[in-house]
Amino acid sequence: MPELSLPSVIPVSTGRPGAGWGWRPPTTPQHFAARDVWQHPKPFAEAVRDAYGHLRLDTLGGTYSWTVRPANRAQFERAGLTTLGEYLDRFLANDPRPLPYLAHVSVHRNLARLKRHLVPPPEFGPNWVDHPRLDRFSGPEIYVGRKGCHFAGLHVDHCAVHVGFVQLTGRKRFVAFPPEDARYLYTWRAIHFPWQRRNSAVRLFQPDWQERWPEARKARPVVIDVGPGEGLVLPANWWHVTEVLEDGITWNVRIVNHTNVARFVGEHLLGIPRAPLVAVQRLRDRLAGRRWQ
Numbered sequence: 001m002p003e004l005s006l007p008s009v010i011p012v013s014t015g016r017p018g019a020g021w022g023w024r025p026p027t028t029p030q031h032f033a034a035r036d037v038w039q040h041p042k043p044f045a046e047a048v049r050d051a052y053g054h055l056r057l058d059t060l061g062g063t064y065s066w067t068v069r070p071a072n073r074a075q076f077e078r079a080g081l082t083t084l085g086e087y088l089d090r091f092l093a094n095d096p097r098p099l100p101y102l103a104h105v106s107v108h109r110n111l112a113r114l115k116r117h118l119v120p121p122p123e124f125g126p127n128w129v130d131h132p133r134l135d136r137f138s139g140p141e142i143y144v145g146r147k148g149c150h151f152a153g154l155h156v157d158h159c160a161v162h163v164g165f166v167q168l169t170g171r172k173r174f175v176a177f178p179p180e181d182a183r184y185l186y187t188w189r190a191i192h193f194p195w196q197r198r199n200s201a202v203r204l205f206q207p208d209w210q211e212r213w214p215e216a217r218k219a220r221p222v223v224i225d226v227g228p229g230e231g232l233v234l235p236a237n238w239w240h241v242t243e244v245l246e247d248g249i250t251w252n253v254r255i256v257n258h259t260n261v262a263r264f265v266g267e268h269l270l271g272i273p274r275a276p277l278v279a280v281q282r283l284r285d286r287l288a289g290r291r292w293q
C-alpha cells in the first residue's frame, strides 16, 4: 500500500478523562485512555465467535440500512470465508491467508447480546440515540482488520453526529480534517436521506493524490494514532479516513446530545427540500447512462 504523505499536521489536544462534556462540543478530536470498555470474561473476538460465529458474513448489516456491499461479498468469497466464526478463527490464528476488512458490523442487529458488555467511556458524553430503535442514527458498529486494511473513502458521518471510537485491540490511524476544510475536498452528495454533501472524491491512499486533487493540499489534516485501550471522539463534521496499523478491533458509536441535537434535527429537515433536487439529478444521470452515486 502506498505511503500516506500529508502536507501539514497540527497537534491534537487530548481529552480530560472523566471530565464530561460542557454545553459546547469539543472543537478538536479528543484522544484518551479507555481501558475498561469491554467488560466480559473473554476477549472480545472470542466472545463474538462463541455467541455469533454462525452468522453468515454476507448477512451482516451496517447501520445505513444496507447489507454487506457486493464488493465486500466478493472479497469474502475470494478469501473462502462464509461465516463470522471462520473469519474470526483466521483473524485470531494469524493465518497468513488474505483477510478482507470486516467493516460495519452492527452491534444492535448482529451482536445484540454482547452490547451490554461494551461500556462507553465518559469521554463519549451523554448519548441520546444509542438505542436499537434509533440504530439508524447511532449505529454502534465493529470493525475487524489486519494491518494495512483501510477505510479509504474520506467522509463525514451524517447529520452532525459526533463519533466515538475505541480500539478494543490493535492500533489504528485516523486522518481527520476540520469541517472548514470541506471547501478543498471535492465533496459529493451521499445517496441516502438527507443527501448531504458528506463524501469526498479525494483518495488519500493514492500516492498521486496531491496532483489529482490539488485543492486538497490547502487542507489541514491531523493524524491520530489510537492504540489498544484508547478512545477517540471526532466532533461533528470532521472528515476522516482510517488505516489499520496493527491487527485490531474497533468499536464505534455515533453520538447525539445537547451539544449537537439542534444541528442533527436541522440536517434531517434540510433533506426535505433537497428531495426534488436529488430527483432531478438522478433522472439526469439515468438519461446520461451514469450510475447514481
Ligand SMILES: [Fe+2]
Residues within 6 Å of the ligand: 155, 156, 157, 163, 240
Ligand atoms: Fe465515519
